[in-house]
Amino acid sequence: MTTKTKSKYPDNADQALLKKLGAQVRERLAANPAVYKVPSDEVELFAVGDFMTPAECAKMIELIDATAKPSKVFDVDYSSGYRTSYSGDVDPYDPFVKKIGRRVDDLLGIDPRFGETIQGQRYMPGQEFQPHHDWFHPGTSYWDYEMSRGGQRSFTTMAFLNEVEGGGTTDFTELGIALEPKPGVLLIWNNARPDGITNLKTMHAGRPVTAGSKYIFTKWYRAREWR
Ligand SMILES: O=C(O)CCC(=O)C(=O)O
Ligand SMILES: [Fe+2]
Numbered sequence: 677m678t679t680k681t682k683s684k685y686p687d688n689a690d691q692a693l694l695k696k697l698g699a700q701v702r703e704r705l706a707a708n709p710a711v712y713k714v715p716s717d718e719v720e721l722f723a724v725g726d727f728m729t730p731a732e733c734a735k736m737i738e739l740i741d742a743t744a745k746p747s748k749v750f751d752v753d754y755s756s757g758y759r760t761s762y763s764g765d766v767d768p769y770d771p772f773v774k775k776i777g778r779r780v781d782d783l784l785g786i787d788p789r790f791g792e793t794i795q796g797q798r799y800m801p802g803q804e805f806q807p808h809h810d811w812f813h814p815g816t817s818y819w820d821y822e823m824s825r826g827g828q829r830s831f832t833t834m835a836f837l838n839e840v841e842g843g844g845t846t847d848f849t850e851l852g853i854a855l856e857p858k859p860g861v862l863l864i865w866n867n868a869r870p871d872g873i874t875n876l877k878t879m880h881a882g883r884p885v886t887a888g889s890k891y892i893f894t895k896w897y898r899a900r901e902w903r
Contacts, residue, residue, distance in 0.1 A: 685823040687814040688873055690830075690899035695872030697786065697830045697899065704785040705864070711783075716851050718877040720866040723855075724783065727862035732776065733837040737891045739766045739773065740796030740837075759806065761799040761882065766893070768793040780833050780895050784864065789901045790826065797882075799844060799890040805882035807849045810896060811867040811874040826898030828867070828874065834894045835862045841888030850877040857890055 698720070705711045705722055714721040728736070743764035766773050773794055781788040799805075811829045812822045822828075834846070836857040845854040846863065855863065869875045882890070 683814065683820050683823070685814070685820065689814075689823055690828040691868075691872035693872070693899040694828060694830055694868040694874075695870065697897075698866050698868055698870055698872065701784050701786065701831060701866065702870075705783075708783070711864075714853065716848075716853065718851060719848065719875060720870075721848070721853075722864040724862045724864070725858075726860050727779070727783075728776070728835055728837065728860045730859065732772075733859050733891075735772055736766070736776070736796065736835075736893055737837050739770070740764070740798050740891055740893070743767070743796060744798050760803040761797050761805060762803075763795055763797040765793050766796045776893075777895065780862070783862075784831060784833070784897065786831065786897050787901070790830070790897045790899070792826075792896045792898070792902050794893050794895045796893045797891070799882065799885045801885050801887060801889075804884040807879050807881040809867070809874070809876070809878055811878070826902035827900045828898065829896050830868065830899050831864060831866055831897040832894065833862055833864050833896070834892055836860070837891040837893065838889070840885060840890045842886035843883055844885040844890040845883045846880060847883055848878070848880045850879045854883075857892075
């Protein structure tokens, strides 16, 4: 249940910053031949193949297994069963994790201070992440807190780390796009539209894994310095 409370932050908080960041990242990705733009007029969505080597995927999976615990959710607004995977922040001071984080920073060209720490996720059969936006919704219990520590989420990056035996696609439910988990691939999307307004069409889901397991990591960027 969502309780609307008065906030000192406007619904479109950080719009101007999101617009500026969007333009900056768009230009940088367009200049990079390793970046594939997934065709859509509604969401700026990109993929990079072989972003992670097989050895790096294996190492990240090891770290996720070591830290995985039931997913933290913004509990008041996320009903139980919404996200049933396991997740955890992998050690941000681990040199390997730092190296991968810097690679993502460099790909996007966003100020590294805007980046959240890398979060790992593991799905076992039956586990999923139901349709949601990664950007924060005004009026939620966590809105003011998140606005005070970096503001709106600008870009999402998400890497597939293993071959999934069954299920586990990442679906953009408003776009009719289903992306097969392919180890080493990094997905990138802008959570805002080019005008800087948060984009409703970025609705996406991690579909239930039906066989095997699915490992990913996500790294989100804010509109401002994240603390
Ligand atoms: O597992 C997926 O494919 C999606 C994960 C996701 O949406 C998230 O972590 O925010
Ligand atoms: Fe998400």
